[in-house]
Amino acid sequence: GAGVSQSPSNKVTEKGKDVELRCDPISGHTALYWYRQSLGQGLEFLIYFQGNSAPDKSGLPSDRFSAERTGGSVSTLTIQRTQQEDSAVYLCASSYLPGNTEAFFGQGTRLTVV
């Protein structure tokens, strides 16, 4: 596709349920990032994938959060036993090279935990 694609665009889930958020990066981009943006807040780093290297998971807020990237392309962010404080917009970004090159963001998935 032409840009970073995220699905679903909106997700409402009950507290305690697991959710999976999907990110399709731009073809050929080696780096993939997940960020979380709470209402009116900045972008909180969650996890970073670069090629076949071990991901940088330093931003994951708890062990309920996990992410994988299959075949160096599509990534899935999984949140287990969702809590109300998990409600936020989850943004995915990709870049051709790691670090100091342009990162392109998707539209985000708005997660609401009720």
Add this chain to the structure above:
Amino acid sequence: QQQVKQSPQSLIVQKGGISIINCAYENTAFDYFPWYQQFPGKGPALLIAIRPDVSEKKEGRFTISFNKSAKQFSLHIMDSQPGDSATYFCAASGSGGSNYKLTFGKGTLLTVNP
């Protein structure tokens, strides 16, 4: 530890005026400093970026000023327009290890009054 500090949190400017947003960073390994623009309901989009080998970069009405010794950089929007009303994020990244990921400031909500 907040590695990129952004100010002000919000800014109101009259049409035709100059908008100035400031950022300061701590990590001397950072060597890429982008600014992102975000409209409500959308993902952030790259506006302009600078590397530390130059002190200023201009693209149309947008200018980044960079002061390496002070570890500060700023975004200037000349002849501000109501269509510029958005949230602006500064960011920084570098080479190697955990520096690859983009670290964002907390954002500035810019309102340009007609």
